Amino acid sequence: MADVQTTNQSILVVGGGISGITTALEAAEAGYDVVLLEKNPYLGGRVTQLHQYFPKLCPPSCGLEINFKRLKANPRIRFFTMAEVAGISGKEGDYDVKVKISPRYVNEKCTGCGKCAEACTAEVDNPFNYGMDKIKAAYLPHGFAFPMRYVLDPSIVGTDDGKKCKDACQYDAIDLDMKETSFDLKAGAIVWATGWNPYDAAKVEYYGFGENKNVITNVMMERMASMNGPTGGKIVRPSDGKEIKNIAFIQCAGSRDENHLAYCSGICCVASLKQTRYIREQYPDCEVTVFFIDIRALDRLEDFYTMVKEDQKVKFIKSKIATITEDGATGNLVLEGENTNTGEQIKATFDMVVLATGMAPNSIKSVCSADVSCDEYGFIANDPAKAGIYGAGCARRPTDVASSVQDATSSALRAIQSIARR
Numbered sequence: 001m002a003d004v005q006t007t008n009q010s011i012l013v014v015g016g017g018i019s020g021i022t023t024a025l026e027a028a029e030a031g032y033d034v035v036l037l038e039k040n041p042y043l044g045g046r047v048t049q050l051h052q053y054f055p056k057l058c059p060p061s062c063g064l065e066i067n068f069k070r071l072k073a074n075p076r077i078r079f080f081t082m083a084e085v086a087g088i089s090g091k092e093g094d095y096d097v098k099v100k101i102s103p104r105y106v107n108e109k110c111t112g113c114g115k116c117a118e119a120c121t122a123e124v125d126n127p128f129n130y131g132m133d134k135i136k137a138a139y140l141p142h143g144f145a146f147p148m149r150y151v152l153d154p155s156i157v158g159t160d161d162g163k164k165c166k167d168a169c170q171y172d173a174i175d176l177d178m179k180e181t182s183f184d185l186k187a188g189a190i191v192w193a194t195g196w197n198p199y200d201a202a203k204v205e206y207y208g209f210g211e212n213k214n215v216i217t218n219v220m221m222e223r224m225a226s227m228n229g230p231t232g233g234k235i236v237r238p239s240d241g242k243e244i245k246n247i248a249f250i251q252c253a254g255s256r257d258e259n260h261l262a263y264c265s266g267i268c269c270v271a272s273l274k275q276t277r278y279i280r281e282q283y284p285d286c287e288v289t290v291f292f293i294d295i296r297a298l299d300r301l302e303d304f305y306t307m308v309k310e311d312q313k314v315k316f317i318k319s320k321i322a323t324i325t326e327d328g329a330t331g332n333l334v335l336e337g338e339n340t341n342t343g344e345q346i347k348a349t350f351d352m353v354v355l356a357t358g359m360a361p362n363s364i365k366s367v368c369s370a371d372v373s374c375d376e377y378g379f380i381a382n383d384p385a386k387a388g389i390y391g392a393g394c395a396r397r398p399t400d401v402a403s404s405v406q407d408a409t410s411s412a413l414r415a416i417q418s419i420a421r422r
């Protein structure tokens with residue numbers, strides 16, 4: 001069991017994405033003790049799964065590595081991976097929190113040598129690549145995982161594979177008897193930075209996601225374009241691995257729709273614009289068509305939109321595509337809908353389609369027993385009448401990294417003020 005000494009002057013941050021990391025760093029650098037909990041086996045959240053950041057198109061590892069260094073250098077922050085809140089009681093300035101830690105089956109002696117993965121024969125769906133490929137059941141979650149420590153999938157514990165992994169480890173780092181543990185801590189304020197999930201594209205039935213193999217989502221495109229993704233960075237058709245000549249993006253796939261996400265996620269237009277760049281860099285002759293309701297690229301991101309519009313190979317058509325049908329023989333996709341500007345019917349064929357799905361909040365209602373205000377969609381509202389527990393980043397609203405960081409900084413300040421009031 002972890003030995004975690006905290007007081008009602010400490011701050012608990014739940015969620016180790018860019019927002020949670022920022023909140024933790026800002027609070028710790030202002031002199032407060034912070035405990036940071038992350039349910040994944042690594043920190044960094046969804047940003048780690050992006051290929052490049054807009055608008056500068058730099059790799060996400062740039063910004064994250066600086067933050068990981070600050071985190072390691074600051075003794076005021078204690079972080080736990082595979083950790084979740086099991087219960088909260090108390091009030092502003094005096095919370096009692098139960099934390100549960102799921103077994104990783106690998107301890108801190110792990111050097112990341114990879115011998116366990118070599119010995120392991122079992123494979124599991126790779127969650128980091130949204131199940132587009134398989135990974136050994138003894139795995140490093142991704143290339144620049146922090147902490148750089150392997151994980152064993154629970155399915156191999158008690159099997160020959162589990163034993164093989166343990167035997168292969170020369171550092172006594174594998175503990176097949178590891179169990180779920182828990183510990184209690186005290187906190188004066190709590191920040192939920194639990195982020196977002198991609199909206200489930202299968203719910204938008206008329207696009208046949210899951211049945212039409214060459215229909216993917218925007219988050220899958222990020223992985224496909226990444227060097228450490230399922231195709232080693234090559235954007236190809238999932239059904240047959242062919243290079244693409246003609247690709248469509250469908251904006252607002254399930255967004256701004258009362259039957260799905262009624263709101264605009266604000267960033268998926270720019271994400272698609274960014275992804276047109278990934279495609280055009282790999283395929284100088286590929287035609288790209290973006291079907292949109294309206295393109296939302298605000299402030300400095302307008303320049304990015306202007307730059308993409310100048311590309312003769314990228315076409316923008318105002319339309320809400322109604323259906324996608326797969327041609328069984330070729331795997332090509334036939335899109336039908338109406339051009340909203342001209343009233344003309346659209347029937348066009350593409351090699352591959354990307355659904356620009358929106359961002360849904362990771363609901364905290366099932367894990368947070370304390371009284372927290374959420375809006376009608378499940379995003380946390382910082383209600384002044386319920387001080388002591390705050391949201392940060394995409395747990396509060398769908399947004400980009402820069403705004404998440406700003407919001408996280410103000411959440412750190414709110415948490416500090418909360419402690420100072422008591």
Ligand SMILES: Cc1cc2nc3c(=O)[nH]c(=O)nc-3n(C[C@H](O)[C@H](O)[C@H](O)COP(=O)(O)OP(=O)(O)OC[C@H]3O[C@@H](n4cnc5c(N)ncnc54)[C@H](O)[C@@H]3O)c2cc1C
Nearest residue numbers: 015017018019039045046053054194195196393394400401
């Ligand atoms: C297709 C796409 C492309 C994008 N591209 C860009 C881009 O180029 N540039 C840009 O600025 N933004 C981009 N974004 C937005 C960017 O991903 C977000 O701004 C960013 O992820 C927000 O970080 P966050 O920490 O708030 O949330 P997250 O990244 O979701 O992190 C939340 C963390 O909390 C953890 N967590 C969740 N629930 C719990 C729990 N109960 N207990 C413990 N831990 C928990 C999660 O595992 C996760 O690690 C893109 C988004 C999409 C959809």
Ligand code: SF4
Nearest residue numbers: 110111113114116169
């Ligand atoms: S668990 Fe052992 S074998 Fe596996 S990577 Fe870590 S040190 Fe190497």
Ligand code: SF4
Nearest residue numbers: 252255264265268269
């Ligand atoms: S950002 Fe664009 S694609 Fe995303 S919901 Fe808003 S308008 Fe639709």
